[in-house]
Amino acid sequence: MADVPSEAPEHCPGTRSEQAGKASACAGCPNQTLCSSGATKQPDPGIELVKERLSTVKYKILVLSGKGGVGKSTVTSLISRVLADSNPDKNIAVLDIDICGPSQPRILGALGEQVHQSGSGWSPVYIEDNLSLMSIGFLLGSSSDAVIWRGPKKNGMIRQFLSEVDWGNLDYLILDTPPGTSDEHLSVTTYLKGAGITGAIVVTTPQQVALLDVRKEIDFCRKVNIPILGVVENMSQFVCPKCKNSAEIFPASTGGGSAMATDLNVDFLGSLPLDPLVARCCDEGKNFLTEIPKSPTIVALREIVTKIVDKCESDKENLVE
Numbered sequence: 001m002a003d004v005p006s007e008a009p010e011h012c013p014g015t016r017s018e019q020a021g022k023a024s025a026c027a028g029c030p031n032q033t034l035c036s037s038g039a040t041k042q043p044d045p046g047i048e049l050v051k052e053r054l055s056t057v058k059y060k061i062l063v064l065s066g067k068g069g070v071g072k073s074t075v076t077s078l079i080s081r082v083l084a085d086s087n088p089d090k091n092i093a094v095l096d097i098d099i100c101g102p103s104q105p106r107i108l109g110a111l112g113e114q115v116h117q118s119g120s121g122w123s124p125v126y127i128e129d130n131l132s133l134m135s136i137g138f139l140l141g142s143s144s145d146a147v148i149w150r151g152p153k154k155n156g157m158i159r160q161f162l163s164e165v166d167w168g169n170l171d172y173l174i175l176d177t178p179p180g181t182s183d184e185h186l187s188v189t190t191y192l193k194g195a196g197i198t199g200a201i202v203v204t205t206p207q208q209v210a211l212l213d214v215r216k217e218i219d220f221c222r223k224v225n226i227p228i229l230g231v232v233e234n235m236s237q238f239v240c241p242k243c244k245n246s247a248e249i250f251p252a253s254t255g256g257g258s259a260m261a262t263d264l265n266v267d268f269l270g271s272l273p274l275d276p277l278v279a280r281c282c283d284e285g286k287n288f289l290t291e292i293p294k295s296p297t298i299v300a301l302r303e304i305v306t307k308i309v310d311k312c313e314s315d316k317e318n319l320v321e
Contacts, residue, residue, distance in 0.1 A: 044190070049163040051194030053121075057170040059198040059312045062188065062226065066213035068179035071234040072203045073098065074282050075272070076176040077107040079201070082298070082305045083172055084131035085289050090171035093124060095161055096135035097188060098178040099154045100147045105137040109285025113138055121166040134165050151183040158187045162195075172312075179213075181220040189224045198312055199229035201269070204260070206236055206252035211260050218264055229311050230267035232304060233257030235274040239296050249274065267311070270304040273297050 013019040013026070020026070021036025029035075054060065063079070065072045076094060084092045096104040105111050105125075113125040115138045124132035136147065136157060149157075167173065178184055189197070200221050204214040214231075221228050233256055237246045252259075261268035275297040281288035289298065 046159040046163060046191055047194050050159070050191045053163045053165070054167075054173070054192075054195040057167060057173045057195070059172045060175070060192060060195065061172065061198050061229065061308075061312070062175050062177055062200040063203060064177055064185070064200050064217050064221070065179055065203040066181060066215070066217035066220070067204065067210045070203050070205045070210055070214075072179070073103045073107060073176050074279075075201075075203050075232055075234055076174055077104060077282060078272075078278075078288075078297075078301050079305055079308070080108075080131060080172075080174050081128075081287065081289060082301050083174075083309070084128050086302065086305060087171070087309075088130060091130050091132075091169060092172045092174070093132045093134070093167055093170050095165075095173060095175045096133070096137065097158050097161065097175055097184050099136055099149065099157055099184060101178060102135045102137035102140075102147075104133055104135045104176055106143070106285055107282045108133055109287070110138075111143060111285065115139060118166070121164045123166055132167070134161055154183055155187040158184060159191055162188070162191050181217060185220065186224075189226065197226050199227040201229050201308065202231045202266075203234055204231060204257045205234055205250050206248070206256035207250040208254050210250075211254065211257070214257075215260065215264065218266060228266045229308060230269035231257050231261040232269050233271040236271035237273050239273045239275050241275065241277050244296075246273065267307075269307050270300055272300050272304070 012029070013023045021032045021034070026032045026035065063072055063076045080092055080094045083090070094104055094108070096102045105113065108127045110125050110127060110133055115125065115134070116123045122134065124134045125138060126132045137143065140147070175188060177188065202214060202217055202221070204210050218228060235250060236256065238249045239246050257271065258268045273296050275295050277292045278288050278295055278297045281291050288295065292298070
C-alpha cells in the first residue's frame with residue numbers, strides 16, 4: 001500500500017487555514033514546517049491525478065444518506081447488480097469508501113479476496129464479468145479488524161482509491177459512502193471536482209427520524225454542487241416471504257421519502273420493500289437475481305435502475321448539446 005498522509009494534531013486548524021503551521025496546536029507536528037511554508041495552500045495535485053484516472057469512466061454516482069442504518073450499502077449493491085445484469089454490454093464498478101465500516105466485500109460475496117497491484121495500479125476484484133469492486137476490506141488482515149484512523153489518513157486512502165485503481169473503461173462507477181456529511185464526503189467531492197460527479201442517489205427510510213438527517217444530506221449536496229439524481233426509500237414495507245402480505249414497519253407519519261422529495265423539489269426514484277430473503281442473500285454474499293428472481297424488491301429495483309440510467313444518459317446528452 002502506498003503512503004498516506006501523516007496524522008494531524010487533534011486541534012489542527014487545517015492545511016489551508018491562515019493559521020496553518022502557526023497555531024499552538026501545530027507545535028510538535030511533523031508537518032509544521034510544510035504547512036507554515038504555504039505549500040499546502042496550493043491546489044491538491046491529487047485532483048488532477050483523479051481526473052486523469054477517471055477520464056474513461058462515463059458516470060460517477062454517489063450513494064448517500066445522512067442517517068446510518070437505512071440500508072445504503074445494501075441499496076448500493078442491489079443497484080450495481082441490477083445495472084450489471086440489465087446491461088451486459090456495460091461495465092459497472094463499486095468503490096466502497098466507507099473506510100471504517102466496509103461492507104461491500106460481504107454483500108457482494110467477495111470476502112477473503114485480495115487486491116493485486118500491477119504497473120497500471122491496483123486491480124479491482126471482479127464479482128461478475130462486468131461488475132467489479134474495490135474496498136479497504138480487501139486490504140485488512142481480517143474482516144474483524146478495526147480501522148482506527150483520523151481524517152487525514154482516511155482522506156489519503158480515498159485519494160489512492162480514486163487515482164490508483166485500474167478500472168479500465170467503465171460506464172458506471174458507484175461510490176458507497178458512510179453516513180453523514182464529513183471527511184469522506186468532503187474528500188470525494190474535492191477529488192472528483194475535475195473528473196465530474198454525475199449525481200447522487202439519496203437513501204432514506206420512511207420514518208421521521210431518518211428523514212430529518214436525510215434532509216441535511218440533500219442540503220449538503222446543494223452546498224457542494226452535487227446534482228441529486230433522486231431519493232430511494234428503502235424498507236418502505238415488510239413483505240412476508242410466505243404469505244406475501246405486507247405491513248409497515250416504519251410508518252410514514254409525515255409522508256415518507258416521497259413527500260420529502262416533493263417538499264425539497266428532488267425526484268423520487270421509488271420505494272424498496274423489505275424482503276428478508278433479499279437480506280439473507282446480501283448477508284451470505286449470494287446473487288439475489290438468480291436466487292429469488294420474483295422478489296417484489298427486485299421488481300421495484302429494476303424500475304428504479306431504469307430511472308437512474310435514463311437520468312444519467314439524458315443529463316449526458318444535455319451536456320453535449
